[in-house]
Amino acid sequence: MNEQPQLNEHNKQEFPPAHTAEHILNQTMVRMFGCERSRHTHIERKKSKxxxxxPTCPTAEQVAEIERRVNDVIAQHLPVTMEYMPQEEAARRYDLGKLPEDASPTLRIVRVGDYDACPCIGTHVTNTAEIGRFRISSTRYADGMFRIVFRLDLPEQGEA
Ligand SMILES: [Zn+2]
Known part of the structure; x- marks a missing residue:
């Protein structure tokens, strides 16, 4: 089991809207299925996995519900905020199961409105309005692992 993400070695190429959508999707999966946040992620501009x-493969209706809930959260235009707190305090309030053993004593907690909060050093948008529309392009279930592939329809942006 050496696939635990290292909080101190974050992929700098990660696309902020897709990475922020990952936070929302993780929370949605935790709420709907009581599962863990994803430990295996691959986030890119065009496609994220x-x-x-x-224990079982979600139904098509459940997959549609995942997509609907994530878009509901995005559409609320929630602020994405950060807060630093001692690891001890964070451990009381959040599931820190993924932290590497050498994580710093002070953690950065990233919140998506009051929908999600988790320790993360990645790069995020400042408001879910920047994410656009979340679309699940495919799913796969094998060996007890459910894979979601998603892409974003980004909001129209006025070029500066
Ligand atoms: Zn993050």
Whole structure:
């Protein structure tokens, strides 16, 4: 089991809207299925993949519901904020199961409105309005692992 993400070695190429959508999707999966946040992620501008350990394959209706809930959160135009707190305090309030053993004593907690909060050093948008529309392009279930592939229809941006 050496696939644990290292909080101190974040992929700098990660695309902020897709990475922020990952936070929302993780929370949605935790709420709907009681599963863990994804430990296997591959986030890119065009296409992102996340794997969730689940005992059974979600139905098509559940997949549609995941997409609907994520878009509901995005559409609320929630602020994405950051807060630093001691690891001890964070451990009381959040699931820190993924932290590497050498994580710093002070953690950065990233919140998406009051929908999600988790320790992360990645790069995020400042408001979910910047994410656009979340679309699940495909899913796969094999060996107890449910994979979601998603892409974003980004909002129209006025070029500066
Ligand atoms: Zn993050």
């Amino acid at each position: 996340l794997d969730y350990p689940l």
